[in-house]
Amino acid sequence: MQVPQDGEEDLACQPWYHGPLSRQKAEALLLEDGDFLVRASRSRGGHPVISCRWQGSALHFEVLRVALRPRPGRPAALFQLEDERFSSMSALVHSYVASGRPLSQATGAVASRPVAQPSCLRRSFSEDALVDSTDGIKHLRTRKRSTSQPTDLEHSGRSKDPSEGPGASTVPGSALLRIGSDSVLLKTPAPLGKTADILRGSDGQLHAKAPTKPLRAPSLVLGEASGPPPTYCELVPRVPRAQGATPVHSCPEPEARWWEAEEEEEKEEDRCFVRPQAEVSFCPPDHPSCLLGCQNRPLDPQILHKLRGLFLEHHPGGTALHLLLVDCQAAGLLGVTREQRSAMGVASGLELLILPHGHRLRLELLERLEALALAGALAVLGCSGPLEERAAALRGLVELALALRPGAAGDLLGLAAVMGALLMPQVSRLERTWRQLRRSHTEAALAFEQELKPLMRALDEGSGPCDPGAVALPHVAPAMRLLEGEDLAAPPAESCGLLLRALHRARLAARDAPQYRRAAAQRLRGFQPHPELREALTTGFLRRLLWGSRGAQAPRAQRVEKFQRVLSVLSQRLEPDSPSLP
Known part of the structure; x- marks a missing residue:
């Protein structure tokens, strides 16, 4: 029997896979904490869902299937639960059960005991295991x-049935029929x-x-454990080990990170125009958060305290790489699937940004810039303690901006967001805080005044560095604002020149998108992100953190206006004697 090489194994041969099964029937099979099964969800287009009982409740975790471009020696799809990806569904289940890791950090649910299906689904390896109907199920002879x-x-x-002929056998209710080379799961x-x-x-x-x-x-x-043998x-x-032998732990090889996967360049003669089908979003799907619950209030003090400690644990260079990774995914520079390319008609988000059907992506990136800038300003204005605490927060933002500049991480989208927080009126009016920064952290203050501010001014004017060798993600915010009808903050005499330079930079960014992709992948090679820090930098998490689970559903302009007023109140309370806001 030939084993498939595309990573999509026959799930019907796995005793824990129940095929198309409703949520209610799955919950009825889960009796004790740790019981789990895998089913194909009809409402999710046949995607695999892990159903597990934990702390008396039945929880359901959708497994994301990421399609890859066909390539020899590489699976056709990866299966992802939270952050880690696997080449097959069996590898994912084996990893979580063998290691005892929780299926999600938010719930802490641990899958330990598979619930066997009442009757084994007997299907061939050539059939797709994730289908919505059972019409294709064929009985093995x-x-x-x-x-x-x-x-x-x-x-x-x-055991053999006396009524049957020689060589025939039956399967009692206490054991599952063995298919292929899979083991029998005993009860x-x-x-x-x-x-x-x-x-x-x-x-x-x-x-x-x-x-x-x-x-x-x-x-x-x-190794052999003391006490009664487990199920x-x-x-x-x-397996029993030899006397005096040392137990050997063989861990599966780590899965290849999707941001390190090399993209196959299409040959020029094979390229053809593909009509775009729909607007594409690169926002990751909503998974259970490991930091926020299902419902949360805006600016939860416990979450803010945890995030402060999380950012203090990481060096600015490591935080910059986390931000680069999330920005490249949000901008469609890394991790773009073949289905997304076919839908948008181009190969990357940098090309989609300048096209008419890139409206949704432009709005998402502009919202991301605003959310990051507001969160950065909150990191300073939320320090109600000593003056040195606010100065240290300013220094942290300056060091992060230095780690994002060209030649370092090269994430100009993240650099624009951090500089937007530092140059926000509610922050820049804090005279005593900036004076304390120059006194206690002179190097950071000089770098901000002499390097970061001129660099940001040049980038906004379209004359800053944009070489793909030094830059991994170019500065496309001015072009996005122009294409969305926003006015440039420039005198009328210079507005025409700024408009032409912004559009020219956007065209160059679209042309050099493959080079930017390679530069970003090179910087992220071997990088191991922290799951919580990576989630804390996503747009969805920032939206829920700043406005709460209910307020996040409000229109973008209304949300930003209300939060600007909140920051103004915080700024006035910190330094009432500083210049008033306009």
Whole structure:
């Protein structure tokens, strides 16, 4: 039997996969904490969903399927739950069950015991396992098994029916029919010796004429535990170890990070125009948050305190790489799927930004700029303690901007957001705070005045650096504002020149999009993001943090106007004697 090479294994052969199953039926099968199963959700287009019972409640976690461009030696799709991606659904389930990691940081739910399906779905490897209907299910013909094989059928709980002919066998209710080379999942504890015998069987040995095969070594070998033997699970097989031998832990190889995957360049002669189908959004799908609950209030003090500690734990250079990763995903520079390319008619978000059907992407990036700038200003204005605390917050933003500038991380989109926070009127009016910054952190103050402010002015005017070698994500905010009908903050005599330079820079960014993509992937090569810090920099998290789960649904202009008033009140309370806001 040939094993598929595209990473989409036959899930019907897995005892924990129940095929198309409704949410209500899945919850009825989950009896104790730790029980889990995998099903195909009809409402989610057949996507796999992990249903697990934890703390008395049934929880459902959708697994994101990320399609990849076909390439020899690489799977056709990756399966993602929260941040980590796997080449197959079996690898994902095995990793979470074997390691005991929670399926989500927000719920802490741990999947430990698979719930076997009442009747095994018997399908061939050539069929798709994630379908909405069961019309394609075909029954396997009964295969004749010889009792002369090393692993007899009696070892796996099978017994012969006297009424049947020789070679026929039945499967009792206590065991699942074995398909292919998968192990039998027993509902009763099995001795370690019998477990090892069960693992020794293979698909070839079930045939009378097949030659014997060597021992199939499990992917994870655990030592003998004291006390009664636990229930056997094929996800964490246990085999007896030799006396005096040291247990060997074999961990699966880490999955390739999607931002490190090399993009295949299409040949010029093979390219053809593809009519765009719809507007594309690169915002990640809504997953259970590991920092926020389902419902949250705006500016929750506990969340703000946790975020402050989270940012203090990371060096500005590491935070800059986190921001670069999230910005490249939000701008459609990295992680663009083939379906998204077909829908938008171009290869990256930098090309989509200057097209008429890039309206949705432009609005998302402009909202992201505003949310990052407001959050950065809040980091300073929310410090109600000593003056030195606010000065330290200013220094942190300056150091982050230095780590984002060209030649470093090269994330000019993130640099524009951080500089927007530092140049916000509510922040720039704090005279005593800036004076304390120059006194206690002179180098940061000089870098802000002599390097960052002139650089940002040049970028806004269209004369700053844009070389793909020094820049990973170009500065496209002026062009986005122009295309969305916003006025440039410039004198009338200079507005025409600024408009032409902004559009010219946007055209160059679209032309050099492959070079920017390679530059961003090179900077992120080997980077291991922190899950909570990465989530804290996403647009969806910032929106819920600043305006709450209910306020985040309000129109963008209304939300920004209200929060500007909140920042003005905070600024006036911190330094009433400073110049008043206009």
